[in-house]
Amino acid sequence: MNLLPPLRIPRMLLDPWDGRLPQGDADGLVSVVLEVESGRIQALHPAPEAVAGRDAQGAAPPEPPLALTPLVEPHAHLDKAFSAARFANRAGTIAAAMAANQAETSCRTAEDLEQRAERALQRAWRQGLRAIRSHVDCGGERGDLSLEVLDGLRRRWADRLELQLVGLVPIQHWGTPQGRSQARWLAERGGRLGGVIGGPLGNGSGDGDAVLETLRLADQLGCGVDLHLDEGLSHRGRGVRLVCEALERQRLQVPVVCSHACSMALLPPRACQRLVDRMARLALGVVALPSTNLWLLDRRAEATPTRRTQAPIRQLQNSGVVVAVGGDNVQDAWFPGGDFDPLEVLRFAVVASHLHPWSRQGLSPFSTAAAQLLQLEWDGILRPGSPADLVVLDAHNWSDLLARSPQRRVLRGGVWLPKPEREEPAALLRGWGDWSA
Ligand SMILES: [Zn+2]
Incomplete structure (x- = not known):
């Protein structure tokens, strides 16, 4: 048995049925002492009150550090990660991203892909992620290769981090012989069917039928669906509407996640609310991806953007739709930044999406709601x-967390992971402070 020193943990990440634990303070936090045995929580105790506020030397007792349970990345692209240096998109447009993406996939090798994805998993694990859902470009000649390499990593990493694979293709692909056999292959490995509707691929008249076919196929195979849709500024909410129509035509027990869903935010408020209510009735989940959307949408060469949308997160949550927030692209043609750091995703969304981590709706998209959409065994x-x-975290409160990216220590199964080292650029400055002319 091992007692950890006191920690300040969001009340929503502590047993809601434990009446001995106090309610959260104004920041939603509770000071607790955790008892750990054999890699599991044995008991939770309210932290003892600081005695009279001062110790024998007259110093105020240190405030316990802020702690979270490991976070969940609901939407990544491990197959593209860290490819920006060789396949750059300096214009930052969607068209240039598509072209660089195609150039990269057409010469993708197993060795290069494995190296980049392994680096991504190492970064993610050490920085406090416990699960990642990754979409994988799997159409075309090298599609099978990408799936096989990532499935190998999925199995090797299974005891450290849960990796879920989603086949990413133009949605009509699932109707082809290659698509059907890949769909079976994915379903046998806990994977999902993905696809793109609208956004960078444009809108086709057969999209509605293809959505229905994909949902039927997933239903037969017993797997979920996670679609990229409405990632643009036109055809407001069309992709989401097609999914709703398909599910209303044929009642299917397929868990469906709508990723991006940004153009629905351009609907007039009442029309948007009607669509949100339909999504809630059909139990659709949503993954909002503010960083990539803010980076790509309304990009103009000579003007600062004014119309950059993201999924209407709060409206969806208020109507009962489960919403997670993800980091999406990491150092690839679609977004040049990112580092599989869940705290950076959270820090960004606080500003970009007005998600307040001191409230349940602000924190759940990175933790419990993301776990629910990924159907993880542990809710976090x-x-x-x-x-x-x-x-x-090396932070006492949310303001510390917003002020700077905090140092952290990650505990998994009762064992501390090695410290996440900062990657190379920081080391370039070693010795520079000693130099003088
Ligand atoms: Zn994506």
Whole structure:
């Protein structure tokens, strides 16, 4: 048995049925002491009150550090990650991203892909992610190769991090012989069917039928669906509407996630609310991806953007739709930044999407809601018997977290992971402060 020093943990990440734990303070936090045994939480105790506020030397007791349970990345592209240096998109447009993406996939090798994806998983794990859903370009000649390499990594990483694969193709692909056999292959490995509707691929008259066919295929195979849709500024909410129509035509028990869903935010408020209500009735989930959307949308050569949308997160949450927020592209043609750091995704969304981590709706998209959409075994809430998994931050409160990207220590199964080292550029400055002319 091992008692951890006191920690300040969001109340929503602690057993809701434990009446001995106090309600959260104004920041939604509770000071607790966790008892750990054999890699699992044995018990949770309210932290003892600081005695009279001062110790024998007259110093105020240190405030416990802020801690979260490891976070979940609901939407990544491991197959493209870290390819920006060789396949850059300096114009930052969607058309240039498509062209660079195609150039990269056409000469993708197993060795290069494995190296980049392994680096991504190492970064993710050490920085406090416990699960990643990755879309994988799997159409064309090298589609099978990409799936096989990533499936190998999925199996090798299974005891550290859950990797879920989603086949990413133009949605009509699932109707082809290659598509059907890949769909079976994915379903046998816990994967999902993905696809693109609208956005960079344009809108086709057969999209509605293809959506229905894809949902039927997923239903037969017993797997979920996660679509890229409405990632643009035209055809407001068309992709989401096609999914709703398909599910209303044929009742299917397929868990469906709508990723991006940004153009629906351009609908007039009442029309948007009607669509949101339909999504709630059909139990659709949404993954919002503000960083890539803000980077790509309304890009003009000579003007600063004014119309950059993202999924209407709060309206969806208020109507009962489960919403997660993801980091999407990392150092590829679609977005040149990112580092599989879940705290950076959260810090960005606080500003970009007005998500307040001190509220349930602000924190759940990175933790419990993301776990729900990925159908993970653990919801991310600490209770007796749950994994002894924590991300302990060098921060006392949310303001510290917003002020700077905090150092962290990650506990998995009761064991501390090696410190996440900063990658190379920071080391370039070693020795420079000593130099003088
Ligand atoms: Zn994506």
